[in-house]
Amino acid sequence: MTLLAGLLLGSxxxxxxxxxxxxxxxxxxxxxxxxxxVFFAGCLLLLELSPLGNRLAWWWLALPAAxxxxxxxxxxxxxxxxxxxxxxxxxxxxxxTDPGGMVGRFALESLYHLDxxxxxxxxxxxxxxxxxxxWAVMPDKSQEDRDEDGAPAQGAPAARxxxxxxxxxxxxxLDQSLGGEILAIQAQEHYVRIVTTEGSAxxxxxxxxxxxxxxxxxxxQVHRSFWVAERGVTALRQGGRSLRIVLRNGEEVPVSAxxxxxxxxxxxxxxxxxx
Numbered sequence: 001m002t003l004l005a006g007l008l009l010g011s012x013x014x015x016x017x018x019x020x021x022x023x024x025x026x027x028x029x030x031x032x033x034x035x036x037x038v039f040f041a042g043c044l045l046l047l048e049l050s051p052l053g054n055r056l057a058w059w060w061l062a063l064p065a066a067x068x069x070x071x072x073x074x075x076x077x078x079x080x081x082x083x084x085x086x087x088x089x090x091x092x093x094x095x096x097t098d099p100g101g102m103v104g105r106f107a108l109e110s111l112y113h114l115d116x117x118x119x120x121x122x123x124x125x126x127x128x129x130x131x132x133x134x135w136a137v138m139p140d141k142s143q144e145d146r147d148e149d150g151a152p153a154q155g156a157p158a159a160r161x162x163x164x165x166x167x168x169x170x171x172x173x174l175d176q177s178l179g180g181e182i183l184a185i186q187a188q189e190h191y192v193r194i195v196t197t198e199g200s201a202x203x204x205x206x207x208x209x210x211x212x213x214x215x216x217x218x219x220x221q222v223h224r225s226f227w228v229a230e231r232g233v234t235a236l237r238q239g240g241r242s243l244r245i246v247l248r249n250g251e252e253v254p255v256s257a258x259x260x261x262x263x264x265x266x267x268x269x270x271x272x273x274x275x
Contacts, residue, residue: 028084035076036120039069044124048190058206059129066121073117074110131204168213170194170205182217183232183247185210187225195232197248222263223256233267 044065048058170192171178180198187193187207194201211227219229228245235246243255243263255263 032077032080033120035080036069036073036117037124039072039076040065040117040121041124043069045189057208059125062121062125066117070110070114070117074113077113078109168210170203170210170213181231182214182229183249184226184228184251184253185214186253195247195249195251220259220262220266222259223254226253228253230266236263236267 044058044061047061047065052061168182171194178194178196178199178201180196182194182196184195185192185207186195188202190204190206191202192205192207192210194203207225207227211221214227214229217229218231219227221227222245228247232247233245234248237244237246237252241257243260245253245255245263245267247253
């Protein structure tokens with residue numbers, strides 16, 4: 001997307017680079033937008049990994065990321081322009097002796113780049129936002145067993161009428177079918193790893209949203225990156241100050257100090273610690 005935008009800008013800015021080769025003009029805009037992409041995407045990732053990422057949806061962090069990286073992008077573009085002899089701020093902007101004037105010119109230059117920064121941020125954010133929308137997920141296959149009025153179809157198992165826990169939406173995003181009972185989920189950057197009694201798989205999903213979809217299933221978050229189902233826990237492993245949960249499949253999940261007391265209260269009465 002960034003490369004395509006750079007090529008489009010290069011084709012529309014030929015007049016400004018008339019004295020240079022065609023390849024130079026295209027290369028300039030591609031490099032310029034790639035710098036903006038690296039600054040914005042890197043800042044957005046850092047904000048998602050920060051404590052704010054657990055409190056706010058990632059799309060709320062996109063605008064702060066764009067504004068935070070705007071001065072950095074302006075400095076980078078100015079440096080490249082000066083090296084190439086094409087300074088947008090002009091050499092006069094750096095030759096003055098008035099610091100206030102230099103700051104003012106830099107602020108104006110940053111404002112000039114603001115629309116570019118916001119448009120690029122939108123090009124990065126919108127595709128991901130559209131992919132993660134609930135309406136972009138395929139409907140639950142269990143709906144095939146219901147008629148147009150929403151009543152269970154004839155011949156459907158009676159157990160479905162009393163089913164109280166709907167399947168989380170993130171399960172329907174998996175490229176491969178993953179059956180079995182959910183034991184835990186794990187955050188892995190922009191992905192969520194789902195662990196069941198029959199295996200594990202990853203899908204592009206926000207960990208906080210996945211935890212919200214599991215509210216109907218008895219369980220708890222035991223770490224910044226882990227949620228476990230109560231029925232999936234078989235033992236607690238204490239090692240010094242560290243505490244780990246042993247799942248039914250033998251996998252171990254770390255427990256953070258913040259959640260250690262809650263985990264002990266929830267499971268210590270029915271589970272014996274193992275060495």
